Amino acid sequence: MKKTDFLVIGSGIAGLTYALKMAEQFPDKRITVVTKAAADETNTKYAQGGIAGVTDFENDSFEKHINDTLIAGDGLCNAHIVEIVVKEGVERIRELIGWGAQFDKDADGDYSLGREGGHSEYRILHHKDITGKEMERALLEKVKQYSNIEIIKHWFVIDLLTQHHLGFLVTKSTPNIQCYGVYALNTSTHQIEKIIAGHTLLATGGNGQVYRSTTNPSIATGDGVSMVYRAKGRIENMEFIQFHPTALYEPGTGGQAFLITEAVRGDGAILRNKHGEAFMERYDERKDLAPRDIVARAIDNEMKITGTEHVYLDCRHMDQAKFIHHFPNIYEKCLSLGIDITKSMIPVAPAAHYSCGGIKTDEWGRTSILNLYAAGECASTGLHGANRLASNSLLEAMVFGHRAFVHASQQVTELIDPDRIPDWDAGGTTDPREMILITQSLKELQLLMSDYVGIVRADVRLERAMKRLDLLWVETEQLYITTKVSPQLCELRNMISVAFLIVKMAQFRKESRGLHYNTDYPEKSELLQNIVL
Structure with a gap:
């Protein structure tokens, strides 16, 4: 058993x-990070493009960034x-x-x-094409300066501790559900231990692994969302799964896509179909720089029209150096x-990339469960609406990591x-056979x-x-009841729960909006509404 003042699940930004x-x-x-x-294997690490922020006030403004975000969110962003x-x-x-953290500079500094x-406008700060990795490096280096931060690696958090574990019946309508910490599996000793905490922050990342091809690492299995749902917390907008339009197509591979x-494309690359046609002008006046939901659906449509498994990204005309x-x-x-890339086009296809929905939070990162906060991709803050604007995710993670700190630091628990x-x-229980x-x-x-449940539904x-999910759930729950817990079994269980939430919310949404397109x-x-379960 461990005790800590502040518990953090996840070591991303x-x-x-x-x-x-x-x-x-x-x-x-004491601050404990599990x-x-x-420690650096996070969704943050794999963020390539950069972080959006208004730093050039001569050519850009907060109002422009706000407006771009609202347009991308297709009516469902929380403007506040x-x-x-x-x-x-x-x-x-x-x-x-x-x-x-170091971001690239031009010749003038x-x-x-x-x-x-x-x-x-041009507002994305970046470090080469490994911005997230650079940010993660800087944060982990800074963490080393604080002796009261303990990072526990290779522990798998199984469930949140609430009144349910005190013997009370807890339902969605139970008032003042409270989080007391977590059960976690120490993968070195294979023992499940209690971690008791005053405040808990879920920063567990995304859930891209529920799809066959994803830009997310293998750890992105929706653990935080699933745990909150089991604990009777509120989840919203899970139907809005963003598919990145341009993952490198490698035939015969699955799992994490490059x-x-x-x-x-921001620097000038052009999407072309198998006939070499620049097709984006047929779908949006912004062409290759349209929001991701539009570009992903356009690519999906071109692939279906031409009977191919990918399109091409043409960089041949770009400055090689x-x-x-x-x-x-x-x-x-x-x-x-x-x-x-100077002679051949890059084969690309959409891959699951980002969950715009997740654990419902307020403006301070508070969930519907007391003493429990959420930040980063696992949270649904209201920023992204029906579609995330590119490079807003790292920004959101930092803002709500800070805001959760501000609120939790003022509460004595x-x-x-x-x-x-x-x-x-x-x-x-027995060992799995x-x-x-x-x-x-x-x-x-x-x-x-x-x-x-892909780009088009x-x-x-x-x-x-x-x-089919119903059957998988029954079979997996039977395994969970009868065999000893393992990270693989818990991840499968979590992913089935996340998949159920995506499908159920997609069924509830009787329209096409943003990332959710239903023929x-x-x-x-x-009617503008958020789907909440």
Whole structure:
């Protein structure tokens, strides 16, 4: 059993921002960061393009950034939240630079700003094509300066501790559900331990692994969303799954796809179909720099028309030296596959990239469960609406990591007596006999979500997906009850829950808006609503 004042689940930019601020504010308090992999294995690490923020006030403004965000969100953004993030984000970026993060500069020493889809101005700060990795590096280096921050690696958090574990019946309508900490599996000892905390922040990232092809790392299994849903917390807008239009197409591969950042199109790359036609002008006046939902659907349509599994990104006309300087990792990756970007086009296809919905939070990162906060991709703050504007995610993570800190630091919460929380009971369970029961169910899950709940949906596809999910849920729950807990089994269980939420909310939305396109309801409804479960 462990006790901590402030518990953080996840070591990406949202979680580490919160942890650093708490450690500085309360040098006599303990801050514990739990991660199920290495400390730097986060969605933050794989963010290539950059972080959006208004720093060039001669050519840009808060109002322009706010307007771009609202347009991309297709009517469902919370305008108050958008204003908070855009205006406060600049200070958060300055803090990050103060912590050691380095962004590219031009010959005059000014920050080199990029532009991506949906942005009306150049406002993206970046570090080559590994911006997220650089930000994660800076944060982890800063963490080392604080002795009261403990990072526990390779622990898998299983469930939130609430009144349910005190013997009370907890439902969605139960008032004042409270979080006391978590049950977590120590993968070194294979023991499940209690971690008792005064405040808990979920910064668990995304859920891209529910799809067969995703830009997300293997850890992105929707753990935080699933835990909150089981704890009877509120989840919203899970139907809005953003597919990045340009993941590198590698035939015969699955799992994590290599991302070709949108900044490449911002620098002038052109999407072409198999006939070499620049097709985006047929779909949107902004052409290749239209918002991601429009570009992804356009690519999907071109693939169906031509009967191909990918389109092409044409960089042949671009300045080679500039490309290699700005996108060295993309250049090297393509070259390793025999693709010389100066002579050949890059084959690309959409891949699951970002969840715009998640754990419902307020303007301070508070969830519907007391003493529980959420920030980063696992949260639904109201910023993204029906579609995230490119490079707003890292900004949002820092702003709400900070805001959760501000609110939690003003609350005095006594830790619950650990003896009131029962130890984990593994009685009656046995070691799993065959991992195939887990791995095959995972393949089935990813296949059905990709085929039925992808970029374009229909009622019959959603109905089929739900029927198959019901069967997978029954089989997996039986495994969970009868076998000893493992990270693989817990991740499968979490992904099934997340997939259910995506499908169920997609069924509730009787319209096409933003990232959710249903051929049975191709038009937008006049009713603007968030789907909450």
